[in-house]
Amino acid sequence: MDYDQQLQQFKRLRDRLVAEVGRRIIGQREVVDQMLATVFVGGHCLLVGVPGLAKTMMVRSLAAALDLGFKRIQFTPDLMPSDITGTDLVDQRSDGRREFRFVQGPIFTNIVLADEINRAPPKTQSALLEAMQERQVTVGHDTYTLPQPFFVIATQNPIEQEGTYPLPEAQLDRFLFAIHVPYPTAAEEERILMVPTGPAAATASTTRILDAAQIRSLQEAVLAVPVSRYVVAYAAKLVRATRPTDPTAPDLVKEMVDWGAGPRAGQHLVLAGKAFAAMAGRAAVAVDDIRAAAVPVLRHRVATNFAAETAGLDSVGIIQRLLKEVPEPPVRRYAGVAAAEA
Numbered sequence: 001m002d003y004d005q006q007l008q009q010f011k012r013l014r015d016r017l018v019a020e021v022g023r024r025i026i027g028q029r030e031v032v033d034q035m036l037a038t039v040f041v042g043g044h045c046l047l048v049g050v051p052g053l054a055k056t057m058m059v060r061s062l063a064a065a066l067d068l069g070f071k072r073i074q075f076t077p078d079l080m081p082s083d084i085t086g087t088d089l090v091d092q093r094s095d096g097r098r099e100f101r102f103v104q105g106p107i108f109t110n111i112v113l114a115d116e117i118n119r120a121p122p123k124t125q126s127a128l129l130e131a132m133q134e135r136q137v138t139v140g141h142d143t144y145t146l147p148q149p150f151f152v153i154a155t156q157n158p159i160e161q162e163g164t165y166p167l168p169e170a171q172l173d174r175f176l177f178a179i180h181v182p183y184p185t186a187a188e189e190e191r192i193l194m195v196p197t198g199p200a201a202a203t204a205s206t207t208r209i210l211d212a213a214q215i216r217s218l219q220e221a222v223l224a225v226p227v228s229r230y231v232v233a234y235a236a237k238l239v240r241a242t243r244p245t246d247p248t249a250p251d252l253v254k255e256m257v258d259w260g261a262g263p264r265a266g267q268h269l270v271l272a273g274k275a276f277a278a279m280a281g282r283a284a285v286a287v288d289d290i291r292a293a294a295v296p297v298l299r300h301r302v303a304t305n306f307a308a309e310t311a312g313l314d315s316v317g318i319i320q321r322l323l324k325e326v327p328e329p330p331v332r333r334y335a336g337v338a339a340a341e342a
Contacts, residue, residue, distance in 0.1 A: 004283065006221055011281035013218070016209050020065040023206070025058050026195070027188035034179045034296055035062055035153070037275035039215065040222045043268070044132050044152040044174060046117070046167075046300065049181030055155040058181075059113045062153075064206035066215065068110035069147060075120040081127035085137045086144075102139060107131055110147050110212065114154035118164045125171055128152060132174040149215050169303075176268045178300035180316075225274040227285040232270060233329040235290050239266040241326045242302050242318070250325055256308035257318060261301035268297050287328060295319050 014036060021032050031047070035058070038045040047055045056072075063070040073084060086105035092098050106112070107128075117125065131137055135146045154175070156167075172178070184192060210218070240246045242260030244253050253260065272293035273285040295316055302315040313321075 007278060007281045007283060010218060010221060010278050013209065014279045017062075017065055020207055020209055021058070021061045024061040025054060026191050027184045028054075028058065028181065031058065031179055031181055032062070033276075033279065034177050035059075037272055037279065037293075038153070038176050039066070039149075039151060040218055040275045040278065041176065041271040042149055042151070042219050043176030043271065044154070045177040045179055046172075046175045047153065047155045047179050047181050048158050049155075050183075051157055053181045053183070055181055056113065056115055059111075059153045059155070061206070063111045063113070065209050066111070067208040067211035068149070068215070070111045070113070071106040071109040072113040072115055073106050074115050075117050075124070077119060077121060079120045079124050081124050082139075084124065084127045085131075085139055088140055102142065102144070104144075105137075107137060108144075108146060110149055110151065112150075112152045114152055116157065117154040118156050118167055121165050122168060125165070125167060129171060129174065132171075149212060149219070172300045173262065173264055175300060176272065177296040179296055180299075222271075222274050222278050225278050225283070225285060227270055227274060230329060230331070231273065231285050231287055231290060234287050235266050235269040235273070237329060238290065238294060238322060238326050239263075239269065239298070241322050242298060250322070252321055252325070253318065256304055256311065256313060258303045258305045260303075261298050265298060265301050269293055272297055291323055294323055 017036060018029070018032055022029075025032065035045060035047075039062075047058070049055055060070075060072075073079075082105065084105050084107050086103050086108065088100045088102050090098050091101045114128065131146060131150070132152055135148070135150050137144050137146060157164075183189075237248070239261050241249050242253060242257065242265075243249055244257045244260065246260075249257075249260075269290055270285070273289035276289040276292055277283075277285045298319050299315045302318055304313065304315055304318060308314065308318065
């Protein structure tokens with residue numbers, strides 16, 4: 001199978017997954033696409049939306065369409081790190097001797113749904129840091145490798161503050177996307193209201209589209225999507241523009257941002273661009289792919305200050321302004337590089 005055929009097959013698989021999830025989820029196409037992009041690059045994502053928008057059901061529906069292990073962890077204030085990672089138990093053998101036995105926690109699966117992640121205290125949230133970055137868990141003196149592929153999909157309610165704990169920046173930075181889950185349109189909401197009151201309420205079994213080996217193969221295909229130095233330069237320029245201490249940052253950022261995105265954000269921009277290109281069946285990453293990924297990749301990595309709040313701007317507003325103000329790099333500078341790479 002040549003490269004073009006592989007890309008077209010990739011697009012067909014993506015369309016099948018979208019259709020399968022769409023059997024349970026009405027609308028939310030952009031959210032589903034961003035979740036799929038997360039899977040295709042082996043990342044993690046955070047779904048942010050008010051209660052009742054089917055965030056948990058979206059994750060369950062995606063997991064049902066993938067032939068992978070799935071566990072849901074309900075984050076609560078009394079949840080302990082060992083409730084996530086697992087713990088050592090003492091077993092007594094028949095000869096009277098005692099030995100430690102590690103009992104795996106729910107994180108030992110392929111897809112982890114961290115439901116209402118900000119309801120657990122920071123100590124418990126930190127149990128995910130090593131797992132999300134190194135794909136392993138350390139308990140005591142022993143380190144255990146997690147199953148592959150491994151994804152954390154977390155949900156968060158943005159309006160409830162009582163009994164919640166803000167996610168630390170180090171953990172936020174491990175999420176490829178912070179995905180905003182919007183209200184449905186009027187037509188979509190009417191369809192949603194009909195589902196639990198009519199014959200369509202009968203649940204149908206979900207067809208599994210991809211297994212672990214196929215997902216790993218698709219992830220390799222995404223990583224192989226070429227990206228030009230020109231596109232990489234634009235991604236780097238956009239990320240650097242979010243930092244108030246950078247000389248290239250516009251006055252808007254210097255006045256209204258406390259700190260901006262780090263190099264991992266640039267890596268995630270390029271990875272997301274590759275995923276969007278492959279999902280559309282295109283053979284290379286375009287600048288428009290970087291622009292499409294900018295808000296979900298950067299929104300949780302840009303910290304605004306009081307001046308921004310006074311002006312009615314949040315991180316999304318800042319990023320949208322940057323997309324208009326940050327120009328693409330000069331084409332002439334990268335023309336020779338592009339020709340050499342070709």
